[in-house]
Amino acid sequence: MLKTNNLGYWYTQQKNSLFENVNLEFKAGQSCAIVGQSGSGKTTFLSLIAGLDKPKEGTIEFDGSDINQIGLTNYRKKDVSIVFQSYNLFTYMSPLNNLLTALAVTQSSHAGDKDFAMDMLRKLGLTDAQMKKNVQQLSGGQQQRVAIARTMVCDAKLVVADEPTGNLDEDNTAEVIELFQQIAHEQGKCVIIVTRESTVAKACDNAYRLAKHEFSMI
Amino acid sequence: MNFFKRAWLSLTAKKGRSVLLILVTSAIMLFVLAGMLIHTAADTATTNAKKSVGATLTLSANREASFKKMRKSSSSNPKLTTTPVKLSNATKIAQLNNVSSYNVTSSTSVNAKSFDAISKSTSSTGPGGQSSSSSTGDIAVTGVTNTSEVSSFSDKTNKITKGRGLTIADKNTNNTVIESELASQENISVGDTITVKSTSGSKTYKLKVVGVYKASSSTSTQQGPGATDPSNTIYTSYTFANTVKGSKYAGTADSVTFNVSNPSQVSSVKKAGNKIINNSKYTLATNDSSYQTVKAAMNNVKSFADKIVWLVAIAGTITLALIVILMIRERRHEIGVLLALGESRWKIVGQFFVEMVVVLIVAIGIGGKFVGDKLGDQLVSQESSSTSATISAPGDKSVQMSGKPGGSGGGPGGGNSAIAGGGQTGTTGSTQETNLDVNVTVLTMVELGGFGLAIMFLSTMIASGGILRLQPKKVLIE
Ligand SMILES: Nc1ncnc2c1ncn2[C@@H]1O[C@H](COP(=O)(O)OP(=O)(O)O)[C@@H](O)[C@H]1O
Numbered sequence A: 001m002l003k004t005n006n007l008g009y010w011y012t013q014q015k016n017s018l019f020e021n022v023n024l025e026f027k028a029g030q031s032c033a034i035v036g037q038s039g040s041g042k043t044t045f046l047s048l049i050a051g052l053d054k055p056k057e058g059t060i061e062f063d064g065s066d067i068n069q070i071g072l073t074n075y076r077k078k079d080v081s082i083v084f085q086s087y088n089l090f091t092y093m094s095p096l097n098n099l100l101t102a103l104a105v106t107q108s109s110h111a112g113d114k115d116f117a118m119d120m121l122r123k124l125g126l127t128d129a130q131m132k133k134n135v136q137q138l139s140g141g142q143q144q145r146v147a148i149a150r151t152m153v154c155d156a157k158l159v160v161a162d163e164p165t166g167n168l169d170e171d172n173t174a175e176v177i178e179l180f181q182q183i184a185h186e187q188g189k190c191v192i193i194v195t196r197e198s199t200v201a202k203a204c205d206n207a208y209r210l211a212k213h214e215f216s217m218i
Numbered sequence B: 001m002n003f004f005k006r007a008w009l010s011l012t013a014k015k016g017r018s019v020l021l022i023l024v025t026s027a028i029m030l031f032v033l034a035g036m037l038i039h040t041a042a043d044t045a046t047t048n049a050k051k052s053v054g055a056t057l058t059l060s061a062n063r064e065a066s067f068k069k070m071r072k073s074s075s076s077n078p079k080l081t082t083t084p085v086k087l088s089n090a091t092k093i094a095q096l097n098n099v100s101s102y103n104v105t106s107s108t109s110v111n112a113k114s115f116d117a118i119s120k121s122t123s124s125t126g127p128g129g130q131s132s133s134s135s136t137g138d139i140a141v142t143g144v145t146n147t148s149e150v151s152s153f154s155d156k157t158n159k160i161t162k163g164r165g166l167t168i169a170d171k172n173t174n175n176t177v178i179e180s181e182l183a184s185q186e187n188i189s190v191g192d193t194i195t196v197k198s199t200s201g202s203k204t205y206k207l208k209v210v211g212v213y214k215a216s217s218s219t220s221t222q223q224g225p226g227a228t229d230p231s232n233t234i235y236t237s238y239t240f241a242n243t244v245k246g247s248k249y250a251g252t253a254d255s256v257t258f259n260v261s262n263p264s265q266v267s268s269v270k271k272a273g274n275k276i277i278n279n280s281k282y283t284l285a286t287n288d289s290s291y292q293t294v295k296a297a298m299n300n301v302k303s304f305a306d307k308i309v310w311l312v313a314i315a316g317t318i319t320l321a322l323i324v325i326l327m328i329r330e331r332r333h334e335i336g337v338l339l340a341l342g343e344s345r346w347k348i349v350g351q352f353f354v355e356m357v358v359v360l361i362v363a364i365g366i367g368g369k370f371v372g373d374k375l376g377d378q379l380v381s382q383e384s385s386s387t388s389a390t391i392s393a394p395g396d397k398s399v400q401m402s403g404k405p406g407g408s409g410g411g412p413g414g415g416n417s418a419i420a421g422g423g424q425t426g427t428t429g430s431t432q433e434t435n436l437d438v439n440v441t442v443l444t445m446v447e448l449g450g451f452g453l454a455i456m457f458l459s460t461m462i463a464s465g466g467i468l469r470l471q472p473k474k475v476l477i478e
């Protein structure tokens, strides 16, 4: 589903590149963790495969086509869905409107389907009252569940998450990991999770370690 | 069209911000409205002012040509001969386009017979004081077609106080209008008959008094010595003046003044008129100085008003643009999320524009209409008072030589006018008060809306530079 070809990236201020000649492949229906120490370049790598930034070297292929060919905006709209550490919801909307807005913007097949969105939020543990009040009135765990629900209702087949459990306690972390497994196994999507936590890595189907500018399978 | 819904959600969710935006927008729109009203008022004032001042063409003998002829003349005793204006020419000119009316002037003098002329007060003992030479009588006769079209009457220097003025119906009659001081001194009232006699022969004429006028300058001190008292001027039909002058003056006049209804057309009327007359004998002189004065003054007012509108619009755009820029900076996070979802940048700009348009509509709808009406009223009253002050300032220079001496009344009433500082407009037409009827009409509101829309569009475009350059990675991943 997703392939990197000789991917390389460096920030202009830095002497060394963060990574070079990265050739990885991620498959649909599987979850994959990328672990590494803080500052190793995990977020940078994720921003490349999420289409938020362009690689300095190499290419990224999605379903056989270069994502530059697809167009980064179009790629983000149709093919990739991102879950952030800080949730990144629309703060002036209710959970329900967050989902409906995402459905509309990504022109997903369930766009405008209010019942579908409400079902998903219910499945993720939100009450009907909660899904209609402002999203900022929810707890961190609930907000992250809304962000994951947003990913689950949209059509994008690639889900990337940057430290999705970084702000959560143990119970919530376990729940969120379980949700990502569902996305991979039940929805058949490709899930890539960037994390520092080895518990998260262990729960995923595959895992890579980014250390000393290299990716290695663990 | 999802961004419409987002715009609505954003506006209703952040009520405080929306109310602030509406207030700021109302304030800016009020400035723009004020600018527009000033502009409209200036436009109306300009049109009215141009209409209210007439321009005239005066047909008279070509003195210059006559002088030349006299100098060239080999005769040992050269004589200056000027040809009186032929009325047949005048009627032809009167039929040209844009000539609204004409007034024939034929002046002469007679001596009082059945009454005494008013003797010159204090300074009459000077060398020139012995004013009555053999050819000049003590009563100045101004023969006219229509007294109301004589400049001294139209600019209200002279006013009919009893009876009536002379009109075209008084042609070929011996009706006369005399000055009130003469009337009271000699106890003459409307309906009485007075007798005057010719200065050369012994012929006498009976005149019927149909009206009495009051000359505001009758005690003027600006007259040179030798001038007769203005109260000794009587107005008659021009036919009577011609009769006094002699039979060869029948069908002639000293001058004929044509009122040109559209002052801007005065030169084309003159051109057409010059084709009718014999240019070596007669001349057509333009007098649109009052029109030119008003035009210049009003063009100043207009360009001033134009500048105000632009200034306000530019200031409004800058203010709103700054506010929108600040708002967009505050919403970087939201923009980042939208970009991460794959929303196109122009749709994000579109959302902000829609939000601003909704704000604009509400601002104009509630703020503009209510306060605008009040502001409109106020501006109207201010504008009309300053404009009428300007326009009703009587001119010092009498445009039409009516044979009436003096005639310098009325200070420059427009001197303290806020906009057009003292435009002196000696009008030959009627001097009117210009009332400005400026209301906040539906059209004004539509125009205001258009202006507001343009300002909003520009501000959003200026501010959206930030959106177009925003990197979602920077906003979303710290
Ligand atoms: N925008 C940036 N400009 C310059 N250097 C950056 C930028 N973002 C990250 N870095 C640097 O790149 C390295 C990798 O960062 P990041 O990808 O965020 O690592 P991680 O997510 O693994 O903690 C760090 O040393 C960081 O300081």
Ligand SMILES: [Mg+2]
Pocket (backbone or CB within 6 Å): A042, A043, A044
């Ligand atoms: Mg990181």
